[in-house]
Amino acid sequence: MTSVWRSMPLRLALMLVILFGTVSLLSLAASYAFTRAAFEQSVRDDLAQDLAGFRAAPSARAVALLVQAESEGTDPDRLVLSYVTRTGRIYGNGAIARDDEGFHIISLEEGRATLDGEYLALSERLYGGRLTIARSRAEIEALQPVFLNILWISLLPTVLIALSGGLILGRRSQRHVEVIRATLEQLTGGDLAARVDRGPRWSDDLARIGGAVNGMAQAQERSVAALRQVSSDIAHDLKTPVQRVSLRLEALADAVPDGEAADLVAQTRTEVDGISSVFTSLLQLAQVENSALKAQFVPVDLTKLCHTMVEVYEPSAAQNGQTLTFDGPDEVMASGEKTLLGQMIANLLENALRHAGQGAVIKVSLENTPTGPLLQVSDNGPGIPENEYPRVTERLYRLEQSRNTPGNGLGLSLVDGVARLHDAELSFEDAKPGLRVSVQFPTL
Amino acid sequence: MWFSVAIQNCNAAGGAGRKVTDYIADMNLLVIEDDATTGTYIARGLREEGHVVDLAQDGSEGLTLAAAGTYDVMIVDRMLPQVDGLTLVKTLREAGNTTPVLFLTAMGSVEDRIGGLNAGGDDYLVKPFAFGELSARVTALGRRPQAVERETALHAGDLTLDLLTRKVVRGDQEIDLLPREYALLEFLLRRKGRVQTRTMLLEGVWDLSFDPMTNVVETHVSRLRAKVDKPFKTELIKTVRGAGYRIDG
Numbered sequence: 001m002t003s004v005w006r007s008m009p010l011r012l013a014l015m016l017v018i019l020f021g022t023v024s025l026l027s028l029a030a031s032y033a034f035t036r037a038a039f040e041q042s043v044r045d046d047l048a049q050d051l052a053g054f055r056a057a058p059s060a061r062a063v064a065l066l067v068q069a070e071s072e073g074t075d076p077d078r079l080v081l082s083y084v085t086r087t088g089r090i091y092g093n094g095a096i097a098r099d100d101e102g103f104h105i106i107s108l109e110e111g112r113a114t115l116d117g118e119y120l121a122l123s124e125r126l127y128g129g130r131l132t133i134a135r136s137r138a139e140i141e142a143l144q145p146v147f148l149n150i151l152w153i154s155l156l157p158t159v160l161i162a163l164s165g166g167l168i169l170g171r172r173s174q175r176h177v178e179v180i181r182a183t184l185e186q187l188t189g190g191d192l193a194a195r196v197d198r199g200p201r202w203s204d205d206l207a208r209i210g211g212a213v214n215g216m217a218q219a220q221e222r223s224v225a226a227l228r229q230v231s232s233d234i235a236h237d238l239k240t241p242v243q244r245v246s247l248r249l250e251a252l253a254d255a256v257p258d259g260e261a262a263d264l265v266a267q268t269r270t271e272v273d274g275i276s277s278v279f280t281s282l283l284q285l286a287q288v289e290n291s292a293l294k295a296q297f298v299p300v301d302l303t304k305l306c307h308t309m310v311e312v313y314e315p316s317a318a319q320n321g322q323t324l325t326f327d328g329p330d331e332v333m334a335s336g337e338k339t340l341l342g343q344m345i346a347n348l349l350e351n352a353l354r355h356a357g358q359g360a361v362i363k364v365s366l367e368n369t370p371t372g373p374l375l376q377v378s379d380n381g382p383g384i385p386e387n388e389y390p391r392v393t394e395r396l397y398r399l400e401q402s403r404n405t406p407g408n409g410l411g412l413s414l415v416d417g418v419a420r421l422h423d424a425e426l427s428f429e430d431a432k433p434g435l436r437v438s439v440q441f442p443t444l
Numbered sequence: 445m446w447f448s449v450a451i452q453n454c455n456a457a458g459g460a461g462r463k464v465t466d467y468i469a470d471m472n473l474l475v476i477e478d479d480a481t482t483g484t485y486i487a488r489g490l491r492e493e494g495h496v497v498d499l500a501q502d503g504s505e506g507l508t509l510a511a512a513g514t515y516d517v518m519i520v521d522r523m524l525p526q527v528d529g530l531t532l533v534k535t536l537r538e539a540g541n542t543t544p545v546l547f548l549t550a551m552g553s554v555e556d557r558i559g560g561l562n563a564g565g566d567d568y569l570v571k572p573f574a575f576g577e578l579s580a581r582v583t584a585l586g587r588r589p590q591a592v593e594r595e596t597a598l599h600a601g602d603l604t605l606d607l608l609t610r611k612v613v614r615g616d617q618e619i620d621l622l623p624r625e626y627a628l629l630e631f632l633l634r635r636k637g638r639v640q641t642r643t644m645l646l647e648g649v650w651d652l653s654f655d656p657m658t659n660v661v662e663t664h665v666s667r668l669r670a671k672v673d674k675p676f677k678t679e680l681i682k683t684v685r686g687a688g689y690r691i692d693g
């Protein structure tokens with residue numbers, strides 16, 4: 001399964017989130033910078049105005065008194081006034097003696113411990129002393145957490161919503177893509193009745209692809225059905241003439257005296273019986289492809305069926321010098337059609353009896369596995385080459401080595417058909433030596 | 445009346461070779477089959493066995509005959525022009541007609557059998573079939589409403605099968621049979637004088653209806669014969685060529 005992170009809608013959502021995030025960050029950063037600059041400017045303006053007030057004083061003494069008076073009720077956390085006279089006397093609520101004039105960012109840490117943080121200071125020489133006015137930059141600094149908060153409050157939910165939306169959309173589209181993929185797999189596996197089940201919430205493009213897949217499957221199914229219909233029609237139409245031939249031969253057999261002619265009639269009857277059996281098998285095959293038969297399914301005891309089958313075939317095996325055994329628990333139930341299941345087991349047994357050779361040991365085994373009943377027929381005969389496994393269930397296919405043995409090449413096709421009808425899986429493997437055929441039924 | 449006809453029938457056909465049923469009284473049969481050749485052959489064959497046979501070639505003619513006459517068994521093709529076989533039998537059954545019906549069908553088996561039996565058919569035969577099979581099944585159907593015999597033993601010649609002790613004795617010799625051999629012998633004895641085909645034996649003894657490609661039934665019969673017939677002078681289980689097996693009385 002592909003990761004949901006690689007699905008298209010989620011990728012789109014992620015890209016949008018990144019784009020949106022970047023733009024938001026940039027605009028927030030810009031407005032932060034502007035606001036900060038504006039705040040700083042206003043502090044500077046305030047400082048300049050303050051200083052202008054002191055400059056109006058007529059003497060150093062007056063400045064010192066003014067500073068002293070002004071600083072009396074002033075919180076040094078907000079505003080620090082300092083006038084250092086030529087003689088070194090300090091007035092104000094702080095001691096800042098700067099030689100350079102103009103704006104500075106200063107820290108009062110070393111001077112007075114209570115004054116912490118950064119200040120914007122303006123210094124000027126006045127009447128030989130140095131006047132410094134410093135305003136706290138706390139308000140400017142407070143902007144940063146405010147803007148950070150704005151960042152979180154606005155960006156985080158957006159990112160979360162976009163991501164989860166993308167994730168939901170991605171999941172959904174992945175589900176829909178998965179439906180299409182599973183249908184295609186079923187079609188490839190030969191289940192031509194499989195269709196993409198499009199829900200009302202499907203996105204338009206996926207629904208269109210699903211529709212196209214369904215159209216293709218329908219066309220395929222029609223042509224295969226037409227082909228099958230032809231073969232079943234031929235078998236059907238030829239049954240009546242074969243019936244006539246068979247009845248006439250029967251009458252002929254009664255009419256001719258024993259001898260060469262009677263032998264010829266007997267041989268011809270055998271041939272006609274062979275033709276009939278091909279027709280019967282072809283029609284049976286057409287029948288098991290009709291899944292409507294599933295409506296007739298009832299619980300079938302496979303143990304009992306296998307037991308009876310093995311009993312029926314045991315004398316035939318003994319005649320070939322073969323051993324036929326059955327091994328299984330007392331009861332193994334599967335849902336199915338008894339006649340067809342019986343025919344399937346019969347075909348498997350006849351296949352083994354016919355191809356395993358003289359003296360072979362043929363084992364029928366039944367088992368309740370966690371995934372359902374497992375039926376196996378194995379022999380220790382020559383087996384079949386592994387590359388032939390997929391082909392042996394093809395209609396009328398016969399292995400080179402079995403051209404001269406009886407059989408019409410439809411036996412295993414029918415086994416396959418019956419297995420499919422029962423949702424069971426047919427597989428072949430090397431029994432070393434010999435062939436093991438397994439039919440894995442689904443759980444009841 | 446049946447008995448006298450049977451004797452007459454035996455005389456008429458005595459030793460003619462083709463006879464499948466020896467002492468069963470003849471029956472009134474109706475064959476509804478649209479294929480003229482098949483219909484004629486079936487009718488001729490059944491007449492040769494001493495039955496009285498009416499032949500209808502389409503569904504509506506068949507329905508008229510079936511409704512008017514009294515038949516012992518009807519042989520009905522499933523696919524007929526005008527009124528198809530299923531509808532025909534359904535109509536008859538709804539009208540209270542209980543005559544046993546053997547369906548002939550050219551279609552597959554399972555679905556057909558279920559459909560046919562649901563419609564009121566009593567047995568079915570898939571085309572192409574051998575005449576012997578048809579004849580044996582018709583005979584079985586004609587004898588179907590048989591009273592359950594309250595016997596404790598079945599006999600044939602010098603053979604006795606005790607239903608209570610499950611002992612089989614021929615002459616003064618007890619025969620040891622495996623359970624399925626016993627079942628096979630019992631099945632044939634209960635239908636003494638009537639041919640049982642291979643498929644009828646599979647259905648009756650093993651409760652299986654499938655199409656064996658090999659001679660599975662023959663091997664079972666020959667095993668039974670090895671015990672029941674081989675050590676003795678006369679043969680009890682007879683092979684009826686092109687049909688099946690039979691034990692005579």
